[in-house]
Amino acid sequence: MTAKSDAPFSRVHIVGTGLLGTSIGLALSQQGVSVSLEDTSPSALALAEDYGAGHKPSSDDDAPQLVIVATPPDVVVDVVIASLHAFPQALVIDVASVKAQIQAALRAGSTDLTRYLGTHPMAGRERGGAVSARSDLFVARPWVICEGDSDSTAAMEAFVRSLGAIPLRMNAAQHDEAVALVSHLPQLVASLTASRLTGSPQATLSLAGAGLRDVTRIAASDPALWVQILSANAPAIVSQLTALRLNVDQVIEALTSLGEPGSRKVLATALQAGVSGVSALPGKHGISTSYSSLVVVIDDKPGELARLLTQLGDWKVNLEDLRLEHSPGAMVGFVDLTLGKDVVEDVEKKLVASGWRIAGENA
């Protein structure tokens, strides 16, 4: 294999052939990079090799320039140290989803960490191991790089970009606090809310709408994986949960003393803070802005959604977001289109003129 001239590293060694390791291997192999693979499970290793993620190390291999530690979090520290010793010329990175605990453990040892960088690709949505691996798993996803030696960091940024990802520099503590808020807290909130549904009568659940589905969707995530993630970032998550619990307490207090002056204001303030919070999330392409949504009713049959979107495409309408919602008991669906505020009125008129039914519009 010949390395493409723009690949930042032409020889890469990957330890751990789960979803992340195998996906990186696939992407690099497709670029012509020489990838050697290692895993404590011979069958997992063979599977990743079959997928085309790389080859088993051989004595003919030149020394790797980059070693990627993509093992489960609980062995990352040992593998990073072993890799720094085994490959004395290589940059060594890990891709674990929590960073400070690993960094602290590494710093507590005597190994020189100049050639090490902690990183985290934000592409953990997919499940499963190598079988779920994709060479484009990282395309357009943020990939956090904890700041280290400046040459190494710059090389890592180039590497991350070569996989289609967006490099973001952040220190380990910042990263862990950030993911506690934007990833770990929502996961727990979704799981705990969804757990309240267990054992509910079917009649109760039949009233569920899009709101409940949204809030609980990620509760379907793999519990075993999440126990590891939560355990590795416990202090930051406890801090988020404690703040949330305080807010829950305030709402409970307000709801149990509605006769007291100020109770309804507590509720209004809590709800208004939610409006502010959700509007702080960056919109499409990182730009925070305001959109409107338009809900269109479609018949629930193949091709209807395509027909709607073809029409929108013909009108050069670019969707900011789109959601399809099916209604319990009915053979129609609702398509919630998110559009720029400047075009929504025009689009609605055109749709109505073309015979589409509009079920609602949200500011």
Place this chain on the structure above:
Amino acid sequence: MTAKSDAPFSRVHIVGTGLLGTSIGLALSQQGVSVSLEDTSPSALALAEDYGAGHKPSSDDDAPQLVIVATPPDVVVDVVIASLHAFPQALVIDVASVKAQIQAALRAGSTDLTRYLGTHPMAGRERGGAVSARSDLFVARPWVICEGDSDSTAAMEAFVRSLGAIPLRMNAAQHDEAVALVSHLPQLVASLTASRLTGSPQATLSLAGAGLRDVTRIAASDPALWVQILSANAPAIVSQLTALRLNVDQVIEALTSLGEPGSRKVLATALQAGVSGVSALPGKHGISTSYSSLVVVIDDKPGELARLLTQLGDWKVNLEDLRLEHSPGAMVGFVDLTLGKDVVEDVEKKLVASGWRIAGENA
């Protein structure tokens, strides 16, 4: 105007011309039903009339057969009682989103409630007043009817069906407990989680993915409306929040004592309960079943999504659900298709063969 023969009521009076009242008026007027409108706000009334939701009452009107009280919750009781007296032949219903408090207040009075029914159309997702009204707002949505006199209940079921909604019988307490769980709890959870985002650094928010967006989406709802809803169903919501808080406490306790035996099991149990809960939600058309999702990468330009869906339509693939996600900083989007488990593998092969990039597959 001539009433269609299949309309259960040919003369309807609507008190309150907000989103619900105006939407009902629009739907009925389109069916040829004679609709008279009433509102304490002359301008709101004029707007609803301009929209075609009905006409101002005149001395020529025959007495209505149905009176719909669609006022804000805090005046529903008074308006229902006044309507029962003013229209001694009519069935009187309200459409408020919380039922037991209203029912108790009505029963505490001396008015005969034989001609009254409490109801709740589950179509409160849309915002705004009459300007957001749509004649098909209720199509395929559940509409709860609190059981009352059997003839009235049967007539109400026919009426609800004539608006395209799905009637569901439930008593007031069951209804309020159900919506506390499937609507009010998720709203609060979303709002409180979103409120944690306020003031976060842009770098933190830039790591937000689909999970956080899902969990916090409904936090954008109108606070003033929700203060009323929450206040009217306080005991049931407090019960849900208290149970949630207990679970939050358990997770905090487990995360702060990870060294203790059993701590990780507490986390795993909480997460697993979430998996069970979300899988208890009814799927498309009320059928609870298992789907797979397939994430396809598309270029972010008008027409790409339509091209994908046209292809799926050509293959007669029916989507269970669809979500479009845009990636911060990138000019591509991810389309998360939810498909029956039996077809997902075949669809994936066909898509890849047609040149589409697959970014992941979830069980």
